[in-house]
Amino acid sequence: GAGVSQSPRYKVAKRGQDVALRCDPISGHVSLFWYQQALGQGPEFLTYFQNEAQLDKSGLPSDRFFAERPEGSVSTLKIQRTQQEDSAVYLCASSLAYGTAGTQYFGPGTRLLVL
Amino acid sequence: DAKTTQPPSMDCAEGRAANLPCNHSTISGNEYVYWYRQIHSQGPQYIIHGLKNNETNEMASLIITEDRKSSTLILPHATLRDTAVYYCIVRVGGDYKLSFGAGTTVTVRA
Numbered sequence: 001g002a003g004v005s006q007s008p009r010y011k012v013a014k015r016g017q018d019v020a021l022r023c024d025p026i027s028g029h030v031s032l033f034w035y036q037q038a039l040g041q042g043p044e045f046l047t048y049f050q051n052e053a054q055l056d057k058s059g060l061p062s063d064r065f066f067a068e069r070p071e072g073s074v075s076t077l078k079i080q081r082t083q084q085e086d087s088a089v090y091l092c093a094s095s096l097a098y099g100t101a102g103t104q105y106f107g108p109g110t111r112l113l114v115l
Numbered sequence: 116d117a118k119t120t121q122p123p124s125m126d127c128a129e130g131r132a133a134n135l136p137c138n139h140s141t142i143s144g145n146e147y148v149y150w151y152r153q154i155h156s157q158g159p160q161y162i163i164h165g166l167k168n169n170e171t172n173e174m175a176s177l178i179i180t181e182d183r184k185s186s187t188l189i190l191p192h193a194t195l196r197d198t199a200v201y202y203c204i205v206r207v208g209g210d211y212k213l214s215f216g217a218g219t220t221v222t223v224r225a
Contacts, residue, residue, distance in 0.1 A: 004158070031211065042202060042215030043159065056211075091158050095211075104213060106158030 002026060004107035006092050012113045013082045021077045021110045025094030032075050033104060034067055035091040043091050049075060082114045118142070119203045124220040127197075133190040135219055137203030140184045147206050148179060149213070150188050152199040159202065159215070162188065193223045 005024045013019050025032050031050055035043035036059075046059040051072035060067070064083075069075040079086055089109040095102035120138040127133040139148065150162040163170055163177045165186075170177045176189040190197055202218040 033211070033213075035213075042200075042218055043213070045212045045214070048211055093158070103161045106160070108156070108158050 004092055004094050004105055006090075006107040006110050008110060009108065010111050010113075012115065014115055015084060016081050017114075018078065018080045019082055019112065021079075021090050021112070023075045023077070023092030023094075023107060025073065025075070025092070026096075026105055027073075029094035029096050029105075030072075031095040031097060031102065031104075032069055033093040033095070034075070034077050035093065036061075037089040037091055037109070039088070046077070046090075079112075082112075084114050087112055087114045118205045118214065119216055121201075121203050121216065121219045123217065124222070127190075127193045127221060127223050129195060129223055129225050130192055133193040133197065133221060133223070135188040135190075135201050135203075135221065136185065137188070138185045139203070139205050142183050142205050143207070145207055148177065148183075148186050149204040149206055150175070150177065151202045151204065151213070151215070152197075153202070153218070154196075154199040159213075162201075164206075193221075195223050195225065197221065198223045 007022045033048050034046040037043040047067045048056040049069045052069050064080045066078045089111050091109045093104040093106045095104045147164050147166050149164040151159040153159045162174050165177045179186045200218040200220050202215045
């Protein structure tokens with residue numbers, strides 16, 4: 001199918017390791033979002049890209065979190081020096097519209113477990 | 116601040132209509148009501164949205180009260196595959212963020 005894909009689907013990291021999570025949005029989608037979902041809770045916004053520009057990173061929990069989308073397509077969420085509290089599902093979503101009220105299509109998520 | 120209130124869980128019989136309530140008493144005139152659902156181990160899936168008129172699509176119907184302080188998502192003929200967490204979200208038209216709450220865990224039983 002032509003949906004949003006994420007890799008890896010599961011990642012186990014030792015505390016202190018760096019991890020990189022990849023998102024392939026739907027082709028042609030301008031907007032890309034990252035969300036974090038802790039166990040038993042709803043997703044929470046992390047950051048937003050419009051093409052290659054990161055317009056909002058207000059939800060990133062610390063400076064250990066970094067996201068990029070250099071060519072306006074694939075995006076990578078990087079977490080440096082992972083901590084146990086970083087364990088969560090990381091969801092990527094894309095939208096055809098420029099930000100606003102466009103429907104967001106979500107990928108299956110990457111489940112990160114930090115030991 | 117939670118903008119919506121939903122029951123934490125509800126059961127529904129397969130083949131029957133499922134009516135999911137949502138209270139949003141502080142909704143502003145330019146805020147839309149969105150519904151998403153999340154099936155276990157999947158990402159959230161868009162269902163429907165509306166401003167003040169009732170809306171229907173192939174998945175569900177959305178009924179918004181006249182004062183817009185509450186709404187109901189209706190799944191007309193629930194199937195086992197509709198078992199999921201359903202999120203009611205209010206969102207300003209120009210706001211790109213989705214603010215999910217805890218949602219309602221809907222279990223459809225055979």
